[in-house]
Amino acid sequence: MNPIKLALTYLRIGVLNEMQYRVNFFIQLLQSFISVATGLIGLSLVFGQVTTLAGWSRPELLAVMGVHLLMGGVIRSIIQPNMERLMDDVRNGTLDFALTKPADAQTLISVREFRFWQLVDVIVGMVVISIAFFQLKSSLGIFQLLGFLAALLMGGVMLYSVWLMVTSISFWVIRVQDISNLFEGLYAAGRWPIGIYPDWLRTGLTFLVPVAFAVTVPAEALTNRLDGTSLLFAFGMTILFVIFARGLWLLGLSNYSGASS
Amino acid sequence: MKRYIDFYLASMKISILEQIQYSVANYFYMIGMITEPVIYLVVWTTIAKQQGGSAGGYTVGAFAAYYIIWTLVRNMNIVFTPYGWEWRIREGRLSMELMRPIHPIHGDVAFFAGWKFVVILLWLPLAAILSWIFRPTFDIRWMEVIVFALAIWGAYLIRTMLLSLLGMITFWTTRVSAIFELYFGLELILSGRLVPMTIMPAWVQSLSNYLPFKWTFFFPIEVLVGNMTDAQLWSGICMQALWVGSGILILNLIWGFAIKQYSAVGG
Numbered sequence A: 001m002n003p004i005k006l007a008l009t010y011l012r013i014g015v016l017n018e019m020q021y022r023v024n025f026f027i028q029l030l031q032s033f034i035s036v037a038t039g040l041i042g043l044s045l046v047f048g049q050v051t052t053l054a055g056w057s058r059p060e061l062l063a064v065m066g067v068h069l070l071m072g073g074v075i076r077s078i079i080q081p082n083m084e085r086l087m088d089d090v091r092n093g094t095l096d097f098a099l100t101k102p103a104d105a106q107t108l109i110s111v112r113e114f115r116f117w118q119l120v121d122v123i124v125g126m127v128v129i130s131i132a133f134f135q136l137k138s139s140l141g142i143f144q145l146l147g148f149l150a151a152l153l154m155g156g157v158m159l160y161s162v163w164l165m166v167t168s169i170s171f172w173v174i175r176v177q178d179i180s181n182l183f184e185g186l187y188a189a190g191r192w193p194i195g196i197y198p199d200w201l202r203t204g205l206t207f208l209v210p211v212a213f214a215v216t217v218p219a220e221a222l223t224n225r226l227d228g229t230s231l232l233f234a235f236g237m238t239i240l241f242v243i244f245a246r247g248l249w250l251l252g253l254s255n256y257s258g259a260s261s
Numbered sequence B: 001m002k003r004y005i006d007f008y009l010a011s012m013k014i015s016i017l018e019q020i021q022y023s024v025a026n027y028f029y030m031i032g033m034i035t036e037p038v039i040y041l042v043v044w045t046t047i048a049k050q051q052g053g054s055a056g057g058y059t060v061g062a063f064a065a066y067y068i069i070w071t072l073v074r075n076m077n078i079v080f081t082p083y084g085w086e087w088r089i090r091e092g093r094l095s096m097e098l099m100r101p102i103h104p105i106h107g108d109v110a111f112f113a114g115w116k117f118v119v120i121l122l123w124l125p126l127a128a129i130l131s132w133i134f135r136p137t138f139d140i141r142w143m144e145v146i147v148f149a150l151a152i153w154g155a156y157l158i159r160t161m162l163l164s165l166l167g168m169i170t171f172w173t174t175r176v177s178a179i180f181e182l183y184f185g186l187e188l189i190l191s192g193r194l195v196p197m198t199i200m201p202a203w204v205q206s207l208s209n210y211l212p213f214k215w216t217f218f219f220p221i222e223v224l225v226g227n228m229t230d231a232q233l234w235s236g237i238c239m240q241a242l243w244v245g246s247g248i249l250i251l252n253l254i255w256g257f258a259i260k261q262y263s264a265v266g267g
Helices: A003-019 A023-049 A058-092 A105-111 A116-136 A142-171 A177-191 A199-208 A211-222 A228-254 B002-021 B023-050 B060-076 B082-090 B094-098 B104-134 B142-171 B177-190 B202-209 B218-225 B230-261
Strands: none
Touching: A003 A105, A003 A116, A023 A058, A023 A116, A023 B023, A023 B177, A058 A105, A058 A116, A058 A142, A058 A177, A058 A211, A105 A142, A105 A228, A116 A211, A142 A177, A142 A211, A142 A228, A177 A199, A177 A211, A177 B023, A199 A211, A211 A228, B002 B023, B002 B104, B023 B060, B023 B104, B060 B104, B060 B142, B060 B218, B082 B094, B082 B142, B082 B177, B094 B104, B104 B142, B142 B177, B142 B218, B142 B230, B177 B202, B218 B230
């Protein structure tokens, strides 16, 4: 079966499901506003003391915040729900139901869940980015926009790959929920440009949990800091992450004995 | 009274034994939690360095000290969550606890209090590593250590009262997540969790004097990191006691109304 058709079908089911609970839209909207408000307060405290932080001006950091929010929405609407379901399935033995279906198992387990209302964060993130852009008073060139979109897409794929690798560990170790807590904590580091962190942490945030590629690099594309070499490097890293994730997933799957249910 | 003491000792012992078994899981949880203060610390260290060594009266070393003690205080602040209350009420789990001849909240307080002993034990190596990396500067007197040992439990009790009250909203409505998030946002700003209160604008600082939040975060940390006089230290403990006392009163009052709303669903 065509993987794109499969994904779209599940997407439709997810949307239909969530449409039953429309009040959740407003609750999600309120929550997004709360997180934007606390983010803005944090920024105003910082800029009450200094005019630039490690070379980033206030509107530029607002753009970083917008990208962080947007990517967070993508994680919570698509990546995290699917991976959490996979963890449950491995523990309960119900992964059998996915494995017996005539489609690639990795594709299937990656598209089954979709939290439509979480996309509110994506929209709010875009609004924050637009406001930042307005404040920067710079115009968005076509190459800049393409670079941003490419960086965003690659960042998303890398985050997905890391989540899949972490979740694949559940084939060996059952209690991995706490690892996803750890991941959430590390993702929060992306609220600020990666350059401010000490070397050891920056390395971890680049190669172990690619928050750098997911948030800072797209924000760099927006603020004219990105050159072709970094983009190319990000592309190479994306390929590596995808290959490693696929490998670990297949290795884990061969370790799955299933059917305890 | 004796039955309460027996109950507390037994529950705490059970929770210590239970949590010791999951020390690896507890560690993952604690390390995940440590990223938050490390982020704040790095941001404020960068600012302090840009300004020639200090920001808002805090030197680089003082920021490190603040956020390292923060990690212990944050762990002491972990109590039964309002989301737990929501689950407990929505699923009808509360019915079982209401059958017992003791108020359900005692079970929560005792269980988490026991857990704290494991947490403090696990925190020590983490604090050592963080201190080695970030080089905090301390100037600690004996009296401060004694007051700190009391203040972290005061913080624990105040936050237990606050979050239980918050959780009890679920007796009336189960759509509570937005209310909870709003509360956590306010707490972040007004407690000293985000930045030391002295960096906040003056009006936020004076507002926080009339609210319980800063006694759960800023006060216990400042006991060790700041330079308070003995009188200030002990009056802080008295303020904590006052908030715990009011918390218990209000909780009892609301509980009387709330429990009438409760209708068990399954469980």
